Amino acid sequence: MTRTTDYSSLEPLQGASILRLTDLSAAQIHALIALARAMKADYPAFRDALAQKSLVMLFEKPSLRTRVSFELGFQKLGGGVCFLDHRNELIGQREPVADYGRNLERFADVIVARVFRHETLVALRDNCAVPIINALSDISHPCQALADAMTLVEHGVALNAMHLAWVGDGNNVCLTLTELAAITGGNMTVVTPPSHEPNATLSAEIQAIARSTGSTITVTNDVTAIRGAHAVYTDAWISMGQEQCADKVNALRALQVTPKIMALAGAHAKFMHCLPAHRGEEVVDAVIDSRASIVYDQAENRMHAQNALMLAVLGALPQHRSAHASTLIIETSRAPR
Incomplete structure (x- = not known):
């Protein structure tokens, strides 16, 4: 017996920046959770999904869960990761944020930034041709909320x-x-x-x-x-x-x-x-x-929820397509309950 999951609502996210959860619709949140759960159940099926893709991580704040979940998660999907530590030199201090973004877009396919001021994310988004993902700012933590939503659904x-x-x-x-x-x-x-x-x-x-x-x-x-x-x-x-x-x-x-x-x-x-x-x-x-x-379930689900978001913004959704939708066929006997 099989179950077909429709990810067509995620297609408009290709190339999009996610700075707040309000950048997503309810349908997209549910689809991201479904995709995250599919990966959690069977990562080998997604091992090359981000092959030849590059992630740059900009962190002004220290981190355990955010750094590890993004780095290892992106690598699980076949991508490469570059981490830039900005704890001692905030983004925009050495050169304007706009110049910084225009350089990074030449190397990276996606940028994840963990910053003190939300305005830094906005400046990166407005001056960069690749998606910017908010890994925490002073007003928003969308990746955490996605993981929390996934955890609640699992429970x-x-x-x-x-x-x-x-x-x-x-x-x-x-x-x-x-x-x-x-x-x-x-x-x-x-x-x-x-x-x-x-x-x-x-x-x-x-x-x-x-x-x-x-x-x-x-x-x-x-x-x-x-x-x-x-x-x-x-x-x-x-x-x-x-x-x-x-x-x-x-x-x-x-x-x-x-x-x-x-x-x-x-x-x-x-x-x-x-x-x-x-x-x-x-x-x-x-x-x-x-x-x-359920705090450690939340922590683990950071990786899965973020990976789903990465597949969406990088246009790497499961490619089993019907005429009208991106879908993935999942064997229900293998999916955890």
Whole structure:
């Protein structure tokens, strides 16, 4: 018995830059998840998908999961990778971002950038002929959200019916997950202290998307609003590049994810974190090490979700074509459940 997966919605992504999750439609998010799961089940079938393709990685911030998942993932698909460390010299410092991009486009097929300022990504995109992929900026982390969406689906949560709870600082990951809920028609409850709610301007944009899809995004200071959530998600209170701030830490202490907080969501709620975790701050060991925790599934799925995105933007989708669609025939007996 076989199952045919249609990837035609991904074809318009060829050559596209992905700076925010809003660069993708709901259909594209679902198709990327399906493609990522197909690769996860059978990487040998994709081993030459990116042969002779080159990835350049520009990192202004340190990384474990992002660097390893992009580097090894691209290599699994047959491509070559060049890593440029910008931790000591930010992009645009030595030469204008526009000049930098115009040089790199002559060598690379795709550029992945992890930056402090989202404006750097925009400048690269506007001055470069190859796709730019956001590997984290101050306002967005789309690859993380794709991996999180994949992880939720693997754990039986339908994105258009999900209730995702965020507890902590209303940061870039939080904003991107609200984009995920808004685009896919899911629901999200964001619990933060009053002084650390998500960016108001971006939140207004995301709420407009939510109204068009029937999604509900609630921002509150009341942690009891997470009742019934499929998953409780948190992140570090102090993001990379931010200075330690005692006032911020004190404001967030009441939102430390403990077994008591998880019990509010319910017995079947999962715990999520994009990592690295600061144990004893935003989460305690009894939660992150519990059976409810799916944080390492999230980490693994970074590679698979990103690889799916790479195939799409590089025009390397599975080539079993019908007259109207890109498709892949998958043996259902081999696909993991």
